[in-house]
Amino acid sequence: MRLTDHEFNRLTVLRHMRAAQPVSRTDLASLSGLTGGTITQIVRELVQRGMVMEQRVETGGRGRPRVNLSINPQGAYAVGATLTAEGPFLVDIIDLNGNCVSSTSTMLRGTQQLADLADQISGVLRDAIAASPVAHDAIAMVGIGLPAVLDNRTGTVLMLETFEPGPYPFADAIARQLGVPVRLDNSINLLARAMHWFDDGSDVDDFTLVVLDLGLGAACYQNGQLVIGSHGIEAELGHTKIVPENGRRCQCGALGCLQAYSAISGIVGQHCDAHGLAEPSYLVMRDAVAEMVQRARAGDIATQGIFRRAGHYLGIGLANHINMQDPDRILILSQHPEIVSLISEALLASLAQNVLPHLWDQAKLAFGKLDALSYSRGAAAMVLERLYQAREPLQQT
Amino acid sequence: MRLTDHEFNRLTVLRHMRAAQPVSRTDLASLSGLTGGTITQIVRELVQRGMVMEQRVETGGRGRPRVNLSINPQGAYAVGATLTAEGPFLVDIIDLNGNCVSSTSTMLRGTQQLADLADQISGVLRDAIAASPVAHDAIAMVGIGLPAVLDNRTGTVLMLETFEPGPYPFADAIARQLGVPVRLDNSINLLARAMHWFDDGSDVDDFTLVVLDLGLGAACYQNGQLVIGSHGIEAELGHTKIVPENGRRCQCGALGCLQAYSAISGIVGQHCDAHGLAEPSYLVMRDAVAEMVQRARAGDIATQGIFRRAGHYLGIGLANHINMQDPDRILILSQHPEIVSLISEALLASLAQNVLPHLWDQAKLAFGKLDALSYSRGAAAMVLERLYQAREPLQQT
DNA sequence: GTCAATTTTTTTATTTCCTAAAAATATTGA
């Protein structure tokens, strides 16, 4: 869906305001390229809706003093929720600056019915909102992230592992029970949204986010927009093929997937292969890799080799992506910085070797720590983007 | 550069007109979602500019008869030119329907100076236009395709093999000498533009074009726009890495590139490796591969193996792309259908094996023949797109 | 033949939203 010029301008103004806040109207005009009159008009609307605050400023110089504008964190709240791979369902209530006001984690009852899952989630959300200091009608929208194949425009879940296959109108089901609009997206897309909206990514319009966790996923922004393939699926970096012959078997059934070498599950899996152990379940995978980190640090050559290979192959996978797409920046996120530090040397060498010379610049690459809140912030970012596009007032209060 | 709403609407109307011509205003309104009044206004401008013709229609039914609209092929002409990998410089003059009016091929004098190349090209273009039945001032614009790294917004060449490195303002240099606006793009991007504007791709807004020739290239359309990375380089499918260890050396210097296995140069190269021959030059590469085709057809197991591997690896490379980007369609073009038919079985098997099940559908894939005119049609398409965005009259006649 | 019915196209009134320029506002320093 193409935004109208006006929607686009409004979003531009808000994005500049977020990045530069507090900032005057005049500065916003020069940042955005719009005229002062237009800024006045757009800002007036945002102030009336309670999303933006004004604040006098004593400049000391001559002339009419500027009025600084900033996002009003209390202007509205978004609920960001995530179903994690390991089970707990996280609910955070986020203000307009991306700060968390309240946070809960709930273990859901096992089920294979998407309808049942939606029911449970509705209940958890209702409780979380009730228990929070935020009034129910100050919640503008709910954003939910799922590790699923889904259509984020309609909020329909197509495929969620261990559940009966969809399509199921997940967002609608929850919205009906909760009485608040609900938006849905894939977990990794949410992280990318969080980067783009709240973090360093906010001034970068073309970047790729790589998440090195139990699995390996990626999401791309291009021209300031999340790239969504024709099936609405995130970039499946983990299932690109790195080893063409006799590769390791991946959970997806294919052979030689990057994930089977460079994701945590792959790293642990290779270790188990070498020692004739059964691969541990997801629940203890993090413990297993922590032990491998110890070994590698203690000088275990074989284990070091596994990490080195993980870095080398991840470099190939990323190089392939860079050669195809030429993103401006790449950000690798992980919950486990110690893993990143063990693989980064091989990764950089592999990138330098495999990316086309014109396309390679080390400054492209950055590493970051993934924390549980990022998902919720992403869900909130998705909601904010939607809110800012809309023109209705936020609250009925 | 974001189009304004009006520009976008104008382009939308023209695209629908092209695809459905001849077509009435009313039908255009429902196709485009715009109101009749808007269509009247946009079409009036296009008719005044001479780009669209009206034609009465006897419907037989009741009511005011519809007036059919179609693109006026003689409304303007675009020059499409290409510097081919093997040397000849092709110049075609193309009408607004993409049909070729006049065609020349010239061998340029060898040089390493981009300025010299631009001079030669200017001369050839001037002669080609003079020799054609089209008046000089009916030429609205010149589009040139180069197998180069370049910035297509500014018409600057950054890197063209065997030439001194840029940046060099190639388009400006030619435009100054010729007195006609000039646009530049990468050759493979041009092919994608030709597909999107003139051919089957015109109703598909997300597709990937793969060109299997001496090298191996690709270009992607997403949301009806050519995807251009942050360096303006086309998707370097040929330099994605398929063999992670001890792969063949590629012209780019790296090891294990897809191009070293699945491009014609790679196919011939593997044959030479096996027989201890020196790799032939680009000029006789096509003869060499033709001989290999004969051998394979005659039952030579080793040669068949090379083609099979080419297909298998191309399948992996494409699967990686599909898993990352999820394009709606994939079109594989080649000048040599016989090569495609030798590799297609292995290619399809490899795709079926390596693409994630949700993303795979055989209908996605199509094969086509690449003819020399396609490049020029692409150059013309680039020019037309630009023309349609502009609002000045086409000609000074 | 005339005219009601019908379909297509154009016109008109209205709205939205931008820009440029003028006006208003709010402050400091001479």
Add this chain to the structure above:
DNA sequence: TCAATATTTTTAGGAAATAAAAAAATTGAC
């Protein structure tokens, strides 16, 4: 007190969309 100055708002004007009314061009029934 007011000139100077910087910021913001207002105003007038224009581009381009929509919805609805009007106009145009034809057929078929009587």
